[in-house]
Amino acid sequence: MIENTISSFLSNYKIDHELMPCDPDFADTDAFCENYNIPKENSGNTIIVASKKEPYKYSACIVTAKYKLDVNKTVRKLMGVKRLSFASADQTKSLTNMMIGGVTVVALPEDLDIYIDQNILDLDYIIIGGGSRSQKLKLPTKELSKIPNTQFIEGLGIPLTI
Numbered sequence: 001m002i003e004n005t006i007s008s009f010l011s012n013y014k015i016d017h018e019l020m021p022c023d024p025d026f027a028d029t030d031a032f033c034e035n036y037n038i039p040k041e042n043s044g045n046t047i048i049v050a051s052k053k054e055p056y057k058y059s060a061c062i063v064t065a066k067y068k069l070d071v072n073k074t075v076r077k078l079m080g081v082k083r084l085s086f087a088s089a090d091q092t093k094s095l096t097n098m099m100i101g102g103v104t105v106v107a108l109p110e111d112l113d114i115y116i117d118q119n120i121l122d123l124d125y126i127i128i129g130g131g132s133r134s135q136k137l138k139l140p141t142k143e144l145s146k147i148p149n150t151q152f153i154e155g156l157g158i159p160l161t162i
Contacts, residue, residue, distance in 0.1 A: 002097050002107075006131040009107035013146045018138040019130065027101035027133035029065045040065035044120065044128040046103045048087035048095060049075050057081055058095055059113045060105050062128065062144075067117060067157025074156050078115055104129035104137060105147055114149050117156040 010017055026035040033043050043065040051057040059079055063069050076084050089100050095112075096103055105114050105128065120126055123141050130136045144150060 002131040003135065005097075005107045006104065006137075010137075013148075015106070015143045015146050016140055017143065020127065020136040020138055022130070022134055022136050024101075024133035027129075027136075032136070033065060038127055042123055042125060042127055044126045045069075046105050046129050048092045048103060049079070049084050050087040050091055051079065051081040052083040052085055053081075056091075058087065058091075059115060060096075060103075060108055061114075061156060062105060062116045062120065062126075063157035064117070064120060064123075064126070067119075067159055070156060070158050074153065075115065078113070078151075078153065098129070098131050099133055102129045102132040102135070104131050105144070105150070106131065106137065108149075110148065112149060113151070114147060115151055115153045115156055116144055118152045118154045119157070120144070121152060 026032050029043055029045055033040050041064050044062045047061045047069050049059050057079055061069050071084050121141050125138055126141050127136050127138045
């Protein structure tokens with residue numbers, strides 16, 4: 001079960017965290033923030049990105065709910081591919097063993113690059129997926145650097161203008 005894998009990973013890497021139960025109906029970012037009174041700037045979206053051509057390349061990216069991922073410029077350059085898109089739900093599930101709405105950067109495949117928007121380090125904490133739609137992880141942002149293959153990238157996210 002993915003929750004056990006995540007728990008083991010957090011323990012093995014000594015990542016300080018708080019497990020937050022979540023109603024699966026409120027796992028998507030906007031609903032989560034509204035129903036649990038979480039500021040969007042502290043809600044992290046983990047997004048799996050895939051190249052459009054074989055052999056497929058993947059990466060995991062985190063931006064807060066106040067930003068959209070700069071897939072076409074920043075991520076494309078980081079991954080060294082010409083065309084990218086968000087991974088489909090099936091690709092995400094196959095790669096991570098997690099459903100959209102619960103995807104986390106914790107316990108991902110060892111060879112997967114993880115890109116995190118640099119501005120997240122300015123926050124005291126971030127809430128990210130917990131591996132399933134029924135839990136989230138709250139952790140001090142400095143703990144993200146303990147996750148293997150993690151790089152903090154300036155300009156990974158583009159501010160939303162809503």
